[in-house]
Amino acid sequence: MSTKKKVIIIGGGAAGFFTAINAKELNPDLDITILEKGKDTLQKVKISGGGRCNVTHACFEPKELVKHYPRGEKELLGPFHQFMTGDTFEWFDNHQVPLKIEEDNRVFPEANTSQAIIDCFTHLTEKLKIKVATSQNVIDITNENDSWEVITKNESYQCDFLVIAAGSSKKIWELVEKLNHKVIPPVPSLFTFNIKDPRIIDLGGISVPNASVKIAKTKLENSGPLLITHWGLSGPAILKLSAHGARVLAEKNYQYNVIVNWLGMDTDAVAEALTNFKQEFSKKQIHLRSPFTDLPRRLWERLLNASKISTKANWADLSNKQLSNLSTQLTQGLFNANGRTTFKDEFVTAGGIDLKEINFKRFESKIHKNLFIVGEVLNIDAVTGGFNFQNAWTGGYICAQSIANS
């Protein structure tokens, strides 16, 4: 009879494959099987990053890196000291997939295609003799005397170590709840705000580099580039806000007021700049010249309209009231959001297995010995930029190490 320890991994995605490969590299005696419900594995990796796979982010300080995780910030700090972005670079480089850093610090395979990651993982699973069973939809999990049984529609599997790496899966969350784990209900993260407003209608494609955006009556606030789309507002400032506010905004049923500061400047400083400009360019038409070079002219004209200022007026014609209205429009414009739109199909879920019940030194359940949980199935998610995969690599590696050394 074989004495090899058996490992079953539920989920043939990024986290599942990374766990399997590392566990087997660290301990060749393990007998590892990946169970995947689909006909194909690694389907999300394939479509990720617009087909190029944004593998990680060039941020090499654990304390800085964790700030990109609205859920998981506290818990990932320790794990990032064990395996983080620099290790990801090294790992892929050692496995013949060199990575490159782009201008915005996102990291992609040098080959510029997600297929490079899929080929690497497929080649390694074959070489290491990791079994990959597709069309294996897991429908039940039971545990007796520290041994696990995993039931799919047509098979049953026994194992010593069970790894759950099933991503955002309603069925698996139900099974995990049956094992007495708490699941935080899922809500969407990373979305753009639907806004119909005369100030931005038909301005799709226009952006400003340094806006700040707040959700009225909450503490939610963010800054960065802001993009007007055909549906409303998007860009890094909005996406970050949607991730940090995922649960609060869901509770509001995606209906709330957004306060936009198009310049990211203090209202008093803007009022002063407007007054000085009025004095200096009193005879110039107001719509032709603005003190704010970063503000696109079409948007400037809309904000003049909203401040009840004729675009034909000269700067000298502006009353103090109009100047005050204009500085309010520029720095505290109120917009009514109604609904959300998924960002580039990059559907990310906030919610999942409660982090309080996980030992992050091993990515192991605190409730059941030899039950490991990694990747998006946990209540961890990040803003866009490669951070979600980094969570899968970090959890996968640490879990693999724990199993290999058990």
Ligand SMILES: Cc1cc2nc3c(=O)[nH]c(=O)nc-3n(C[C@H](O)[C@H](O)[C@H](O)COP(=O)(O)OP(=O)(O)OC[C@H]3O[C@@H](n4cnc5c(N)ncnc54)[C@H](O)[C@@H]3O)c2cc1C
């Ligand atoms: C369009 C898109 C683009 C993205 N681009 C990026 C990007 O460029 N960079 C980035 O960092 N993040 C990106 N993300 C997020 C990233 O893809 C995920 O965070 C990551 O894939 C999570 O990996 P995972 O292995 O935990 O889950 P998944 O990749 O979702 O894998 C889970 C696997 O488990 C299987 N499974 C589920 N239930 C069962 C069951 N009952 N039985 C058996 N198998 C089951 C699923 O079929 C799936 O194959 C993107 C997401 C999307 C949707």
